[in-house]
Amino acid sequence: MNAEIIAIGSELLTPFRTDTNSLYLTEKLNQLGVEVAFKTIVGDNREHLVSTAKLALSRSEIMIFMGGLGPTEDDLTREAVAEAMGLTLHRDPEIVAALEAWFAKRNSKMSANNAKQGDVITGAVVLHNPKGTAPGQWIAGKYGAHEKIVILLPGPPHELKTMFDQECAERLRAKLPPLFIATRVLKVAMMGESACDARVAPIYKEYADVQTTILAGAGEIELHLRARCDDLDEAQQRVDDLAGELEEELDDSVFSTNGESLDQIAGYYLQMRGATVAVAESCTGGLVAERLTSVPGSSRYFVGGMVVYSNELKAKLADVPPLLIEQYGAVSREVAAALAEGVRDRCNSSIGIGITGVAGPTGGSPEKPVGLVFHAIADEDGTDVVERHYPGDRQRVRRFASQQALDMIRRKLM
Amino acid sequence: MNAEIIAIGSELLTPFRTDTNSLYLTEKLNQLGVEVAFKTIVGDNREHLVSTAKLALSRSEIMIFMGGLGPTEDDLTREAVAEAMGLTLHRDPEIVAALEAWFAKRNSKMSANNAKQGDVITGAVVLHNPKGTAPGQWIAGKYGAHEKIVILLPGPPHELKTMFDQECAERLRAKLPPLFIATRVLKVAMMGESACDARVAPIYKEYADVQTTILAGAGEIELHLRARCDDLDEAQQRVDDLAGELEEELDDSVFSTNGESLDQIAGYYLQMRGATVAVAESCTGGLVAERLTSVPGSSRYFVGGMVVYSNELKAKLADVPPLLIEQYGAVSREVAAALAEGVRDRCNSSIGIGITGVAGPTGGSPEKPVGLVFHAIADEDGTDVVERHYPGDRQRVRRFASQQALDMIRRKLM
Numbered sequence: 060m061n062a063e064i065i066a067i068g069s070e071l072l073t074p075f076r077t078d079t080n081s082l083y084l085t086e087k088l089n090q091l092g093v094e095v096a097f098k099t100i101v102g103d104n105r106e107h108l109v110s111t112a113k114l115a116l117s118r119s120e121i122m123i124f125m126g127g128l129g130p131t132e133d134d135l136t137r138e139a140v141a142e143a144m145g146l147t148l149h150r151d152p153e154i155v156a157a158l159e160a161w162f163a164k165r166n167s168k169m170s171a172n173n174a175k176q177g178d179v180i181t182g183a184v185v186l187h188n189p190k191g192t193a194p195g196q197w198i199a200g201k202y203g204a205h206e207k208i209v210i211l212l213p214g215p216p217h218e219l220k221t222m223f224d225q226e227c228a229e230r231l232r233a234k235l236p237p238l239f240i241a242t243r244v245l246k247v248a249m250m251g252e253s254a255c256d257a258r259v260a261p262i263y264k265e266y267a268d269v270q271t272t273i274l275a276g277a278g279e280i281e282l283h284l285r286a287r288c289d290d291l292d293e294a295q296q297r298v299d300d301l302a303g304e305l306e307e308e309l310d311d312s313v314f315s316t317n318g319e320s321l322d323q324i325a326g327y328y329l330q331m332r333g334a335t336v337a338v339a340e341s342c343t344g345g346l347v348a349e350r351l352t353s354v355p356g357s358s359r360y361f362v363g364g365m366v367v368y369s370n371e372l373k374a375k376l377a378d379v380p381p382l383l384i385e386q387y388g389a390v391s392r393e394v395a396a397a398l399a400e401g402v403r404d405r406c407n408s409s410i411g412i413g414i415t416g417v418a419g420p421t422g423g424s425p426e427k428p429v430g431l432v433f434h435a436i437a438d439e440d441g442t443d444v445v446e447r448h449y450p451g452d453r454q455r456v457r458r459f460a461s462q463q464a465l466d467m468i469r470r471k472l473m
Numbered sequence: 474m475n476a477e478i479i480a481i482g483s484e485l486l487t488p489f490r491t492d493t494n495s496l497y498l499t500e501k502l503n504q505l506g507v508e509v510a511f512k513t514i515v516g517d518n519r520e521h522l523v524s525t526a527k528l529a530l531s532r533s534e535i536m537i538f539m540g541g542l543g544p545t546e547d548d549l550t551r552e553a554v555a556e557a558m559g560l561t562l563h564r565d566p567e568i569v570a571a572l573e574a575w576f577a578k579r580n581s582k583m584s585a586n587n588a589k590q591g592d593v594i595t596g597a598v599v600l601h602n603p604k605g606t607a608p609g610q611w612i613a614g615k616y617g618a619h620e621k622i623v624i625l626l627p628g629p630p631h632e633l634k635t636m637f638d639q640e641c642a643e644r645l646r647a648k649l650p651p652l653f654i655a656t657r658v659l660k661v662a663m664m665g666e667s668a669c670d671a672r673v674a675p676i677y678k679e680y681a682d683v684q685t686t687i688l689a690g691a692g693e694i695e696l697h698l699r700a701r702c703d704d705l706d707e708a709q710q711r712v713d714d715l716a717g718e719l720e721e722e723l724d725d726s727v728f729s730t731n732g733e734s735l736d737q738i739a740g741y742y743l744q745m746r747g748a749t750v751a752v753a754e755s756c757t758g759g760l761v762a763e764r765l766t767s768v769p770g771s772s773r774y775f776v777g778g779m780v781v782y783s784n785e786l787k788a789k790l791a792d793v794p795p796l797l798i799e800q801y802g803a804v805s806r807e808v809a810a811a812l813a814e815g816v817r818d819r820c821n822s823s824i825g826i827g828i829t830g831v832a833g834p835t836g837g838s839p840e841k842p843v844g845l846v847f848h849a850i851a852d853e854d855g856t857d858v859v860e861r862h863y864p865g866d867r868q869r870v871r872r873f874a875s876q877q878a879l880d881m882i883r884r885k886l887m
Contacts, residue, residue: 070686071512072499072510072512073499073503073686074496074497074499074500074503075496075688075697076688077491077492077493077495077496078491081491082488082489083488085486085487085488089487089488094486095486096486096515096516096521097486097513097514097515097521097525098485098486099511099512099513099514100511100512100513101511104510107510107511110532118524272484272489274489274490283489338780340759343763344762344763344765344766344771344775344778345759345762345763345766345778345780346759346763348758348759348762348780349757349758349759349762349763351758352758352759352780352782353758353867353868353871355835355867357758357782358782358783361758362782362783362786363781363782363786363790364758364778364779364780365778365780366752366759366762366775366777367777368766368772368776368777369772372776372777372820375819375820376777376779376790405789405790406786406789406790407785419769420769421769421770422772454767457767
């Protein structure tokens, strides 16, 4: 079965906002074995809405309208969908009473326009909205010669998600042939996209029944695997088999097999080993500390961090010998190592991280160009330094460098 | 004139990716006085593509197709648009020769399928692609009874943006009635959305000809103003008048009137006053340092930062007296002040920032709940502390707190 998602709202046709609700719905529909064939964004314009609804009815089996269910004059979804289907609206006294109660509970009187939210398309099931005032609607039945499912959901993401999960998922499942979807996500650190694809393509191409999607970011690649089958065990077996082969090929470059972020994985290893970490950052400016502490409970293994931009502070806070900076420069293998050792010592952590580099756009030289970063990790056994040259702008260089630093923590403790 | 934007690619119908190119194009089209009436996302499916193109031709004056211009079997945009328009394709030997040269320059031989990128719709102007191999196409003329403009652009954002700017903007302008758009963006710090709207709505409602859009984030509100007029000076005057009235109403809560971020503005004031800053962060975990150093050239005013998670480090690095922590707790007005003063002293900066709070989800108590944050700013004249209670999850609390800290720098130096 094919689905079509229609997002309604003139604000979605401005340069400032885009529809993201459809990503959530797509994931949920895919899990039910339904593919999304079209997504449409249309403004608060009755004529446009009616023609969009008619078109969707002519080409899709399932259509989900999002937004335009509120009380204002701009909220036209109910009227437009009814018109497109040749059906009428009636005002449901139960909904109106519930709306009045909702306002009374908040010590305010319902204004007259709110009653509009009680308008229901003939034959529709009313979908309860626990997070807001606008109820949704579900219409399933013959339309012309074909069986169609039409769903109206409110636009605010938390209302839409709750209503879909509580009121629509099971109703849809009951209408669809039994189909199970198994998924896995492998995450890979610090490997180029084409290098990664060259290694994994020969493997995943052997699994024609598993859909493999590769997403690449700065220093991170995600491999999304998905198999659909009428037997759950079989679907799971297929993605697990492929995941196993991919992990074997990519070996320890794979840092996560269940969707965890590198921030979480670095923390997981630190906690598992009873280790603690402190970081001294120059070019990343606090990004590594920020990522490590973005994980709830990180105070168990994150001791502290320093952002040492000036040479003076590198010496004063992290005990980098000024002579070292003079001799090798602030961006050097030696200073990275001294930062890692100094912060470890000062913060009394088991692991110290030091980062120094040229994030750009200025500050580069022929010997030390923009994108050059040294990363050091120190523990009781000594200090390792990794030199990298990253492409891209300031933000991308910093992201790459933080990714490398977190990956060094993982590899050290693995 | 109405435009329709059609994004092509099956990956845009997965849960992982969404179209963002259309935001850029919408901004550029709006500047030319063109509104976007529909956005459609369709997969690499010839039948779906042809029907989408036919529909667009029936309802829009300008239509921009993005993607599906590459060399693979999945790249069907040229064929589908030609079919929908009832036109034919011919292979342009000049494009094929240019493609061969492109590959030769990179020391590789062009594979046969690449020649497909030389297929041009009859009557189309070929649009040069300086950033990639796939050329675009421009078709303008009568279609049925109406004048239509059909544009085919490549999907990768940097190719699309360059091609639109260099090859399409002027061509479109020449086809459109003269219209000028003036815009302004006001950014407001640390004010609630409804509180802000209550103050500004009575003002912007008096400017029916200026479109006002309010976007709210954690601790930041953006007011986008836009006026369209056949006279540039008049359009500019209208947005400037409204901006002036809004600034007067919101007073010093407005931190930016030309699109700058709060990170940039804080840096701008620091530099202008010849001041320097150092930060000692607990619950924000490095986010304030990261934001300050995200601005190129920030080494001129950012001296250093400390992330002092443990009480021991608060004492050791930032000289917070252990007795103070014992007496008032790590999350307290007193410790925030001591952090600001300690980091200022240690880093020898003119301004010191101290932040301590409960970011959650754990660590809260009835007296010090999740979301409670103390922010301190110290300079030669003394120390100010601000207490706030933020809603939301860990990430949102941290974002709010960093926003407040940057805003305190701005207000101190204003």
